[in-house]
Amino acid sequence: MVVEQRFLRYAIFLASLLLSSLSSLNAQKGNYNSTAYLPASWINQASKSQEINGTDETTVLVLPILLRGSDGPRYVCGFYCNKVEDQCLFGVLISQYTPNTDNYLQSPKLVWSANRNNPVQSNAMLQLKEDGDLVLANSDGTLIWSSNTRGKSVSGLNLTEMGNLVLFGPNNEPIWQSFDHPTDSLLLGQKLARGQRLTASVSASNWSQGRLSLAVGSASFSAYTESDPPQIYYLSGLTYPYCEFRNGSFNGFTIPLASVAQFIRFEPDGHLKLYQWGAADEFTEVVDLLTFLNDCDYPMVCGNYGICSRGQCGCIETTNGQERYFNEIKSRQPNLGCSLVTPISCDHSQDHTLLELKNTSYFAFHQSSDKIETLMEECKSKCMSNCSCKAAVFYYTDQLHRDLESKGYCLLLNEVFSISNNERSVDDTILLVKVQNTHVNKSRRKTVILASTVGALFGVVCVVGSCLVLLMRVFRESNETEGDFLSKVPGMLARYSYENLKAVTEDFSKKLGEGGFGSVYEGALSNGTKIAVKCLDGFAQLKDSFIAEVQIIGSIHHVNLVKLIGFCFEKSHRLLVYEYMANGSLDKWIYGGKEKQSLPWSARRRIITDIAKGLAYLHEDCSHKIIHFDIKPQNILLDQNFNAKVADFGLSKLVEKDQSRVITRMRGTPGYLAPEWLSSVITEKVDVYSFGIVMSEILCGRKNLDWSQIEEDRHLLSVFKRRAEEARLEDMVDKNNLDMQVHVLEAVEMMQIAAWCLQSNFTKRPSMSLVVKVLDGLVAPETNLDYDFTKPSAVETGAAGDQGREAFHIASPLLPSTLSGPR
Structure with missing residues (x-):
């Protein structure tokens, strides 16, 4: 009996050893599962990853989770890591099956990723949870990405024969799929539907989203830069209501028939290229689908403010020889573009000037729908009067008879990308580039000194006179009755x-x-x-x-x-x-009870505009500049028609119109205070910051600080920063209001205005009158924004920082105004 038991144990041991060997052999040959059922989890362990040499001389590690394909194109779902920097993406890769080899994955290319803007490290975990959510968490447990399918009856995860990663339900119906969330690539059989886009990476080594996108609109297919408004460099019609990567074609482009693995990638330089598995057992470029564009027709070929001439890059050169306005960012890499020697300052618009560049062309001009017909001088004036305008493009309608009275088309640019130099052309567009003059002529300096001296003497006289008047008034009032x-x-x-x-x-x-x-x-x-x-x-x-x-x-x-x-x-x-204000304060309508649900998009937009107009009046149109200091939803009241009115001037401070700054003790409501309160140098821009927070609360339908949220979502501005970096601002729009979801794109546009108002450096915030113009569609908002809204401002507060503007300082404590409106 003992002998039989020992024999049985030995047989079991041999069987388990044989199964383990077969399992190892199958793994080497690529016999991974293509489907996983919940619950399941996978840890990103470098020891179990396959090392692959990348084409850009980097070494990558691939840890497969699911694999599909035994002949022809092969798809892998798993972790894709930069070995040196320990940065990993969860995504889908494409390769080609090669028979008679133990290497199940050769020279793969990443064609979709979930967390391209937020890589994870070693020991990160992917979980397919019981509740149906597919989540990616970093090694420290921080949530990085989620499919947001919690509670949607997910049964499992499947990698299809087309390379589509699908969360499926009980009847194999797709509940979520990677094809609906493209990154920078398309696979054979994949559609780019209306409203979807490809967004290029920053570079070959930086996987995060860049500024170039390729999108399908309602009736067009376009490639553009992510500026505000977008600047289009390629535009075409649609063969179908979508763009599909078919065998041999893509939206009218003829491409080689697929006999091996193929994919299309939207590159960081703006090119759209088809890659195909080649004889060297790696992917090679087959065709550039936008070959009809010249080298200089791409937005970032020479970077911001770069001049592209016959494929060579340089900076704008001045013709008067008196002042240099641009420097190369890196002299050995001219394609990175140029920067302004002196940044444009809205506070010194009197020193702005326009450089006129002839025989140039700009990629966005002919594709833009924002250009207007006007005179050259009017075009210049519009750009000079709008601080957001960085350049203007002008094209004469009649090229043969160009003079001051000839009309043409004018396009204002809020950002300047690569400029094309047409040396052999005399009839192309004229580019007017705004720059900041730093020199001040001697006569102007003398005038400033003389005016300052006279002003100082006058100020002394006024102070003495005011003291005498005040003493007389006190003496007289002591004898007056109430x-x-x-x-x-x-x-x-x-x-x-x-x-x-x-x-x-x-x-x-x-x-x-x-x-x-x-x-x-x-x-x-x-x-x-x-x-x-x-x-x-x-x-x-x-x-x-x-x-x-x-x-x-x-x-x-x-x-x-x-x-x-x-x-x-x-x-x-x-x-x-x-x-009396019939509908009370704004706070109960945007994040309080059932009433919040009934406030539609049109009402919210009007309320935002009403608040802006009220503050603009207080700051600029009163006989005294009035800084409110306590803008918050509780101090915004609604009448019977839901018109908004600013109330509660209980913390306001009256400031003379020629005073630019005031130093006073901290006041206002925590959560709505601007970062510059830490420096005690205060302007009306503290109201602009608070307005930005209120605007965000209205659009998102939640409090700035909400303790009912999970820890990383409690602070609205932190969520704002994170979603902006992920290009997912639409996720912040009030999800509890159906009408807001219908107008989600418009709400996202307004979030950009809120972000402008929330700049931590108060000099970069717009005035409230400028905000009103932007809301009315008269001016485009700033696009070069910093989404770290809460860091203390590093703006200089002394005379040098003011560059000649007077800073008004209050040494003694100020009594708050008591004129508080109803709440």
């Missing part, structure tokens, strides 16, 4: 007694809300007009401050500002009477 004081308040404001307001508010029984300086109550005048009464706390002794600000704020009238209609100044009682 009634005499108030009788000098000009304007149409009504004065109410405390008993009167107590009666109309039913003894302050209907509380609307509570602000920083008191509570707000609903009331009704004898004629039936509803009002909101704010009772201010702790201001019994601030007679001068209270009456001065009633006088100023009461004179402000704008459709997008809550109107102050009266006040009470009686003994210790300080009350303000405002117009």
Whole structure:
């Protein structure tokens, strides 16, 4: 009996050893599964990866998870890693099956990746979870990518014979597939549908998304740069409502018939190339599908501001010999482009000038629908008056009779890419490039010095005079009665007694809300007009401050500002009477309860514009510049027609119109404060920053800080930064509102405006009047944006940083205004 047991154990051992050997042999020959069922997980282990020498002299590691194909094209799904830098992508690779070899994967090419903008490291994990979600997490557990299929009845993961990675359901129906989320390549049989695009990588060694895209629109197929607006360098019609990579053709292009593995790749330089498995057992370029374009017709052939001449790159050269405006970024790599010696400053627009480059052409001009018919001088004027304009392209309609009165077509550019130099042409476009002059002539300097001296003397006289007037006023007011004081308040404001307001508010029984300086109550005048009464706390002794600000704020009238209609100044009682806003504050409509669901896209867009117009008026159109300091949804009120009005000036500071900055103590609401509060150098741009946050909350339908979210999504600005880097801003649009999802593309465009307002460097934020123009479609927004919205600004605060502009500093503490609107 013992002998039989020993024999049985030995037989089992031999069988297991044989199975292990067969399994190893099958792995070498590529007999991996093409399907996995949930739950399943895979760890990116370098020890189990196959080492492959890349064509760009880099060494890559491939760890297969699924494999498909035993004859002809072979597809692998797995980890694809740069061995030196330990950066890995989860994706799909294409290769060619070679018989009579133990190497199951030869010279593969990556044709799809899930995390191209966010590589993982060794020991990262891919999981096909029980809930149906396919997720990729880094070695430290950080979530990197998800298929977002949680709860969608996923049964498994399959790599098809076409190289399509599919999450399938109980009936083998596709629930998610990689073909619907293309990166930079197309496989045979794959369609590029309407609204989809290919986005080139930054370079052969940098896998992240670059700025060139190839997209299918409603009626066209175009290649363009990701600027704002996009600059198109190739445009064609559609053979079908989609572009399909067929055997022998692609959207009208004739390509070689596929007898071996093929794929199309949109390259970092903007070329669209077909690759095919060759005799050298690797992929080689067969045809460039955009060969009819010249070498200089590609946007980044010579980089930003680069001049392309017969395939050679250089910088724009000035003709007057007085000043150099451009430098090569790298002298040994002229194709990387050029940079401005002095960046264009919106604060010194008087020093802008346009360089006129003749016999040039610009790739985006003829394909653009944004060009307008006008005169050359008007074209120049439009660019000079718009700080976002970096250059203008002008083309005379009548090339034979060109003069100042001849019309042509004008295109304004917010960013300048490669320029083509047509040395043998005399009738092409004229490029007007904006530059910043750094020299100041002697006469101008003398004028500035003289004006500063006279201004200083005048200032001393004014200070002395003001002190005398103030002393006389204090002496006179000490003998005035309260009634005499108030009788000098000009304007149409009504004065109410405390008993009167107590009666109309039913003894302050209907509380609307509570602000920083008191509570707000609903009331009704004898004629039936509803009002909101704010009772201010702790201001019994601030007679001068209270009456001065009633006088100023009461004179402000704008459709997008809550109107102050009266006040009470009686003994210790300080009350303000405002117009009543039927729909209350904005916060409950964008992230509170069921009401949020009913606020459609059109209303949200109008509210954003209304807020911008109200702030623009406070900053630029009042007799005093008024900085609000506390822009947030609770301080935006909605009337019965959902028109938005800015309320609660309780933290505002009146600033003279010729003062550019103010130093004061920190004030406002945490979560809406601009980074420059850390430096205590404050301008009206703190309101622009807060407006950017409110704008983001309106578009996303959530709070800036939401503790109900997972840790990495609690801060809206962090999500904004991450989604912008992933080019997935559409994922942030309010998902709980169907109308917002219908207008998701428009909402994403407005997010770019919000990002402009959220620049951490306050000098790069637009003014509110410029924001209004952008919202009205009159001006294009800035596109060169930094999405790290919360880092402290490094802007200089001294005289050098101001370059001649006066910085206004307040040494003593400022009393906050108490004119707070209802909440």
